[in-house]
Amino acid sequence: MFELFNFVLSDGKVEDVYQRSLIVSGRCTSKAALDKTDGYVTVDTSDQSDNQTFPSQRWPMCNGYFKALVLLSPGLNKVIVTSGYDVEDKIEIPLRYTPLLQTPPLHLAILIAKDSPLLIDCPPAKFGAISSTHSTLDAAIAKFRVAAYMWQAQTAEDLRSKGLGRRSFRLEEEWSVDTLTERSLHSRNKTAMNLVPRIHLVRTKKMVAQLRDLEMAQQNPRGQRRDELHEGFTKALQAHGHPFTSDASPVVAGLILDSHYDLDAKMIVAHAALGAHNPAGLSLGIFGSHTTYSWPRFLEEIPHCLLDTTRPGDTVGNDNKECNTMWETCAVGQGxxxxxxxHAFSAPHTTGIMERGYSPDWPKVFLSRTGYSLTHNTDGLEPVTPETPNDCVWDLRDALRFRNLAHFWLPGDVRLDPKAPILRLTAETDGMEIFCEAGIVEIRQGFDTDNLRESLSHEMAMKLFSAVPSVEKPVTCLSISRETFHELFDSQKPLSFEFVSLNGKHLFIKNIWTALRSPGIIRIPGSDIKLVISTVDSGIEQDNDSRWGVMLNKRKRNGKLVRASTIDIRVGCWLDGAIVYYKDGTAIPCGPRSPHGHPEHYMGGHQHRKLKISKGVDIVKVAVTKPTCSDYLQGLRMWLSNGQAMGALNVRSGNVEYLVPPPGHKIVGFVGRSTSDVSCTAFGIVSAPLGIELPDAMYDIEELQNNPQGRSSKKRKFNPQPRDDESDSDTAMCDDSGDDSEGLDLDDGYDDGWNEETEAIYERHGTH
Known part of the structure; x- marks a missing residue:
């Protein structure tokens, strides 16, 4: 008898699958299978007419547990798993494979030097001294193809387990000589043909010696040009032409053929582990071929390659000191x-695979048992079960990013609202709410780290939010009172939260107590009216920072109110602030002021734009770019009720957070914090209830004034001008090259919104 872990069988039902490779896992419960650690299962694949579509495969079975990698053919497939102990003990899995040819594929490319010998490193232990079996270009192509199907199967199974459906990227394929199975070695009379991943062979103008320059070796701490291999690979792809033109926005996995272990320098050369995502152009992840000798050429070799404890020897590189056996070398290289x-698919450094979780755990994805690890001096696991810890997975945040890429699109998917979760402080509950139109799917909590790994427990989520969000049941709004926080946690200890949404965005609150202690609710003296403040904070505050408040209506000396007519949004490489101009010709900066009533420094901002506010028009939404690697906020954009929008977000420098008033409120002012050199570290909105005349006392509240310290509230006219140091060379050092529309005057009556194009991520990451 068999039970399956990742398929549900029902009479007459056929499961639809949209990627060619998939993992089948389960358990054979017969006594003979349960008692043995060295058993096996046989996997056969046929079509609806019982014609064999793929050669029979044998996979290890340990105490009844088994895993197998299966390749499907378009149409109906019958996958039959048979116990090696009893041919009558079998299970049939009906599957319908439909290739999604309308989705963009992952392209595979090999970079080859102009004078390349077309050989890769191969130690004697892998027949390198007596055979070219594992060292030729043909071998590299065969190994690359199998690795790509392993990547596809791992991703599909992992995203399925996260509730996102069995989805993965499609590979660019072609009808060619079948290198996927051993039958290609034994076909004497007729060449075996099949659908295989297409490998683009891309020539570079550089010689082998140039690629192997120590200055370009990523593992050389003194190397001056360690990014050059990625740049050179990109240029070679573009010179190669279709399908690598920027207008096609290709995503490419690139293998460098001429990588080599330099025995004299004791360094791997012509190798770099780098990835870059560019939705407006070519996205590329590259790796050297120095571990490829340990990869399987055929599906039949996968179990052996992931269990082989042979030592590679002294003639090949020990990447990251983790390649001490053949299977560990294979895991490090493929993982x-x-x-x-x-990275090419937009994932930053998070957890799991994006934090080197593949190094020890790659074999657990494909096998029911693992081999001895010389690196960690640990015995192999027997058996690998669904409960076995495995860090070779995608972080949920990465999986959600993938789900929103065209490469991972499935029939029936709907477009999600692209905005990230936002925090709104609420007057009604004297607490806060987390809102996201796309739906919140996970809450993470931490006490001493910015990198929150553990999801909030079911019990704690119910206590805090009376809801447990998940991928299957996203929650649009989570509310909590200030009192509940104080009941459950010690306010003297830092407490971090992260809210992850179904669209792959997230809101990180570094310290919830700081958010609650901020002037979130302001009661107007002598009334029951409460003002609500919502803020985006960089989390960096210094002793000499200035706090300020600016209202959209201000009171003149005669007591009459004058409304704001224009807001000058000052954005350069980061957010300098804004200047609010009033109908009477006066102006107040959203930034520090001197004791004389004018700015301590003139505001810069080469992307500054002025937003005119007509009578009867309100500001309805504010977007602020929160930095990923800076102390300062990076951008600011505002929307009016008539649809006009203005500002620059600098999206490549951080994550955008949106500020909107609570239901039944409207924006009446701004608050924030700025450094002495006029750079914002916090920017927020002040909201007041609709339909209520605000009392005069509101205009005397200290937090809502931008008065020079120790002086009266007298305001002076001033004309902001560029700083002396604002020059072309100054802006060239900043990455302002997001969607051009975010830096242009879009006073056209339309809300251009937010989309994947403006969320460009272009960063390079090494694995070491």
Whole structure:
């Protein structure tokens, strides 16, 4: 008898699958299978007419547990798993494979030097001294193809387990000589043909010696040009032409053929582990061929390659000091390459695969038992079960990013609202709410780290939010009172939260107590009216920072109110602030002021734009770019009720957070914090209830004034001008090259919104 872990069988039902390779896992419960650790299962694949579509495969079975990698053919497939102990003990899995040819594929490419010998490193222990079996270009092509199907199967199974459906990237394929199975070695009379991943052979103008320059070796700490291999690979692809033109926005996994272990320098050369995502152009993840000798050429070799404890020897590189056996070398090579492909698909350094979780755990994805690890001096696991810890997975945040890429699209998917979760402080509950139109799917909590790994427990989620969000049941709004936080946690200890949404965005609150202690609710003296403040904070505050508040209506000396007519949004390489101009010709900066009533420094901002506010028009939404690697906020954009929008977000420098008033409120002012050199570290909105005349006392509240310290509230006219140091060379050092529309005057009456194009991520990451 068999039970399956990742398929549900029902009479007459056929499961639809949209990627060619998949993992089948389960358990044979017969007594003979349960008692043995060295058993096996046989996997046969046929079509609806019982014609064999793929050669029979044998996979290890340990105490009844088994895993198998299966390749499907378009149409109906019958996958039959048979116990090696009893041919009558079998199970049939009906599957319908439909290739999604309308989705963009992952392209595979090999970079070859102009004078390349077309050989890769191969130690004597892998027949390198007596045979070219594992060292030729043909061998590299065969190994690359199998690795790509392993990546595809791992991703599909992992995303299925996360509730996102059995989805993965499609590979660019072609009808060619079948290198996927051993039958290609034994076909004497007729060449075996099949559908195989297409490998683009891309020539570079550089010689082998140039690629192997120590200055370009990524593992050389003194190397001056360690990014050059990625740049050179990109240029070679573009010179190669279709399908690598920028307008096609290809995603490419690139293998460098001429990588080599330099025995004299004791360094791997012509190798770099780098990945870059560019939705407006070519996205590329690259890796060297120095571990490829340990990879399987055929599906039949996968179990052996992932269990082989032979030592590679002294003639090949020991990447990251983790390649001490053949199977560990295979895990590091295939896993680290997938890590770089993850970067090409927009994943940053998070957890799991994007934090080197593949190094020890790659074999657990494909096998029911593992081998001895010389690196960690640990015995192999027997058996690998669904409960076995495995860090070779995608972080949920990465999986959600993938789900929203065209490469991972499935029939029936719907477009999600692209905005990230936002925090809104609420007057009604004297607490906060987390809102996201796309739906919140996970809450993470931490006490001493920015990198939150553990999801909030079911019990704690119910206590805090009376809801347990998940991928299957996203929650649009989570509310909590200030009192509940104080009841459950010690306010003297830092407490971090991260809210992850179904669209792959997230909101990180570094310290919830700081958010609650901020002037979130302001009661107007002498009334029951409460003002609500919502803020985006960089988390960096210094002793000499200035706090300020600016209202959209201000009171003149005669007591009459004058409304704001224009807002000058000052954005350069980061957010300088804004200047609010009033109908009477006066102006107040959203930034520090001197004791004389004018700015301590003139505001810069080469992307500054002015947003005119007509009578009867309100500001309805504010977007602020929160930095990923800076102390300052990076951008600011505002929307009016008539649809006009203005500002620059600098999206490549951080993550955008949106500020909107609570239901039944409207924006009446701004608050924030700025450094002495006029750079914002916090920017927020002040909201007041609709339909209520605000009392005069509101205009005397200290937090809502931008008064020079120790002086009266007298405001002076001033004309902001560029700083002396604002020059072309100054802006060239900043990455302002997001969607051009975010830096242009879009006073056209339309809300251009937010989309994947403006969320460009272009970063390079090494694995070491």
């Amino acid at each position: 680290a390459f997938l890590h770089e492909v993850g």
